[in-house]
Amino acid sequence: MARFMFIFRGGGYAEPGLLSPSELGQHLARWNAWTERLLTSGRNATGHPLAYPAGGKTLRGRERTVTDGPYAEAKDLVSGTLILDAASLEEAAELARDCPILEYDGSVEVRPVLVPPS
Amino acid sequence: MPHGSAETLVEELFRHEFARLVSALARLLGPSHLALAEDVVSDALATAVHAWRLGAPDNPTGWILRTAQRRAIDVLRRERRFSNLAPELTSESTVTAAVEAALSPAADASNQLALMFAIGASGLGEVTHVTLILRLLCGFSATEIARAFLVDVATVERRLHRGRTRLKELGTLGPPATAEEVRERQPSVEQALYLLFNEGYHGSDPENPLSPALCADALRLVELLLDAPGVERPSLHALAALFCFNAARLATRLDEDGVLVPLAEQDRTRWDRLLFERGVAHLGASAAGETLTRFHLEAGMAFEHTSAASLAETNWPRIVEYFTVLAALSPNPVVAMNHAVARAEVEGLDLGRRLLGQLASEAKLLDYSFFWAARADLERRAGNVTQASAFYRRALELAQSRAERLSYERRLGALGH
Numbered sequence: 001m002a003r004f005m006f007i008f009r010g011g012g013y014a015e016p017g018l019l020s021p022s023e024l025g026q027h028l029a030r031w032n033a034w035t036e037r038l039l040t041s042g043r044n045a046t047g048h049p050l051a052y053p054a055g056g057k058t059l060r061g062r063e064r065t066v067t068d069g070p071y072a073e074a075k076d077l078v079s080g081t082l083i084l085d086a087a088s089l090e091e092a093a094e095l096a097r098d099c100p101i102l103e104y105d106g107s108v109e110v111r112p113v114l115v116p117p118s
Numbered sequence: 119m120p121h122g123s124a125e126t127l128v129e130e131l132f133r134h135e136f137a138r139l140v141s142a143l144a145r146l147l148g149p150s151h152l153a154l155a156e157d158v159v160s161d162a163l164a165t166a167v168h169a170w171r172l173g174a175p176d177n178p179t180g181w182i183l184r185t186a187q188r189r190a191i192d193v194l195r196r197e198r199r200f201s202n203l204a205p206e207l208t209s210e211s212t213v214t215a216a217v218e219a220a221l222s223p224a225a226d227a228s229n230q231l232a233l234m235f236a237i238g239a240s241g242l243g244e245v246t247h248v249t250l251i252l253r254l255l256c257g258f259s260a261t262e263i264a265r266a267f268l269v270d271v272a273t274v275e276r277r278l279h280r281g282r283t284r285l286k287e288l289g290t291l292g293p294p295a296t297a298e299e300v301r302e303r304q305p306s307v308e309q310a311l312y313l314l315f316n317e318g319y320h321g322s323d324p325e326n327p328l329s330p331a332l333c334a335d336a337l338r339l340v341e342l343l344l345d346a347p348g349v350e351r352p353s354l355h356a357l358a359a360l361f362c363f364n365a366a367r368l369a370t371r372l373d374e375d376g377v378l379v380p381l382a383e384q385d386r387t388r389w390d391r392l393l394f395e396r397g398v399a400h401l402g403a404s405a406a407g408e409t410l411t412r413f414h415l416e417a418g419m420a421f422e423h424t425s426a427a428s429l430a431e432t433n434w435p436r437i438v439e440y441f442t443v444l445a446a447l448s449p450n451p452v453v454a455m456n457h458a459v460a461r462a463e464v465e466g467l468d469l470g471r472r473l474l475g476q477l478a479s480e481a482k483l484l485d486y487s488f489f490w491a492a493r494a495d496l497e498r499r500a501g502n503v504t505q506a507s508a509f510y511r512r513a514l515e516l517a518q519s520r521a522e523r524l525s526y527e528r529r530l531g532a533l534g535h
Contacts, residue, residue: 047172
C-alpha cells in the first residue's frame with residue numbers, strides 16, 4: 001500500500017453566489033457520499049478542510065516578509081486535502097475521478113506521499 | 119412526497135435554512151437590503167459546504183445559524199455606508215445582540231409570513247409572485263426556476279429584479295399591520311402557492327427532480343399561513359387539503375420509465391395514506407366558513423379521486439356537481455373541458471364526445487395537449503380507432519415533456535397505429 005494526498009482547488013462552492021441553496025445542498029450530499037466511501041473503506045483516510053473565506057497569511061524568504069492572503073483566484077486556491085492509502089497512483093487517480101469538485105470545474109491534484117525507503 | 123435520500127435531506131436542509139435566515143435578515147435589514155440578506159446567507163451555506171465536505175457536524179442548523187449571524191455582524195461592522203438601517207444595527211455596542219435576536223428560531227414563522235405577505239402585496243402578478251417565493255422562500259436558483267417554468271434564465275432574472283425593486287419601493291417587510299391588510303393580501307398569496315404546487319405537480323417539466331420539492335414546499339408554506347394571525351382559515355385549509363390529496367398520488371404519476379400514467383392505470387395501493395389523512399383533516403376544517411372558494415371545490419374533487427377504490431368506483435356524480443359550481447365561479451376553457459370529461463363518466467361517452475367537440479373552437483384548448491388526449495381517450499373508448507389515433511397524434515405534437523410524449527406513443531401503439 002502506498003499513501004496519497006488529494007489536494008482540492010476551486011469548485012462550485014468556491015465562488016460566492018454561483019450555486020443556489022438547492023444546488024449547494026445537492027452538491028454537498030454528493031461530496032458526503034464520496035468521502036463516506038473513502039473514509040469507511042479501510043484506507044486510513046483523513047481529511048483536512050481549510051477555512052472559508054480563505055484568509056490566512058503567507059511568509060516569504062529570509063526577510064520573513066509577511067503578507068495577507070493567499071489572494072489567488074478562487075479556482076486556484078487550495079480548499080482542503082485528504083490523505084489515504086491506495087495500491088498505486090493509478091488507483092488513487094481512479095478514486096479521485098468521482099470527486100464532486102469536478103462537477104463545477106474544480107480540480108483534484110493526486111500526489112504520492114513520500115514514504116521512507118524500507 | 120417525502121423521500122428520504124441523503125441528497126434530498128441535505129438539499130431540503132439548505133433550502134429551508136436559506137428561507138428562514140433570508141426572511142429574518144430581510145426583515146431586520148429592510149427591503150432595500152434584500153440582496154445583501156441573500157448574499158450573507160448564500161455565503162454561510164457555501165461556508166458550510168467547505169467545512170462539511172469531509173464530514174458533517176453534529177448540529178448542522180446551529181452551525182449555519184451561527185455562521186450567518188457572524189457574517190451578518192461582520193458585514194454590518196465593515197460597511198458603515200449602508201443607509202436606512204435601524205439605529206441598533208449601526209452602533210457597535212448593539213449590533214451583535216440585534217442580529218442574534220432577529221435570527222432566533224423563535225421568530226421563524228412570523229418572518230417567513232411577513233415576507234410572503236410582502237410578496238403578495240407587491241401586486242406584480244402571480245407569475246412574479248411565485249418566482250419570488252421560489253427564490254426567497256424555497257431557495258431555488260434562477261436556472262432551476264427557469265427549468266420549472268420552461269422559460270429562459272434571463273426572463274426569470276428580470277422577474278426577480280422587478281420583484282426586488284418593487285419590494286424596495288414598498289419600504290417595509292414587517293407583517294401586515296391590520297386584519298384588513300391580511301385579508302387583502304391573502305388571495306394573491308394563495309394564488310401563488312396554488313401555482314407553486316401545480317408547477318411541481320403538472321410541472322412544465324415532469325422529469326425535473328425538483329417537482330416533489332415544489333409540492334412539499336407549497337404544503338409547508340400553506341400550513342405556515344394557517345398559523346398567521348388574522349387570516350381566513352377555511353380557504354387555506356381547502357388549499358392545504360387539495361395539496362395533500364394530490365401529493366398523495368404523486369408517486370404513481372410516472373412509471374419507472376418516466377412515462378406519464380393515466381389515473382385509470384395508477385397503482386392506488388401506492389398512494390400515500392398519511393398525506394391523504396392529513397388532507398381529510400384539512401378538508402374537515404375547511405368547511406367552517408361561509409365562503410365557498412375554488413379551492414374548496416377542487417379539494418372536494420381531489421378527495422373523491424383519492425378516496426375511490428378504482429376509477430369506476432369514483433363518485434363521478436359528486437365530481438360533476440363540483441364542476442358545475444366551479445364553472446360558474448371561475449369559468450375557463452380548461453374547467454369546461456374537465457367538466458365535460460366528468461360528465462362523460464356519468465351521462466355517457468357520446469355526450470362527453472359532443473361536449474369536447476363543441477370546445478374545440480376555444481383558442482386556449484387548441485394548443486393544449488391534454489385536451490386532445492382527453493378527446494382521444496373518449497374516442498378510443500367509443501371504438502373510433504381512426505379518430506382516436508388522429509387526436510393522440512395531435513396531443514403528441516403539442517406535448518410539453520418526454521413523459522407526456524411517451525404516454526401518447528404508448529397509447530398509439532396500443533391502438534395499432
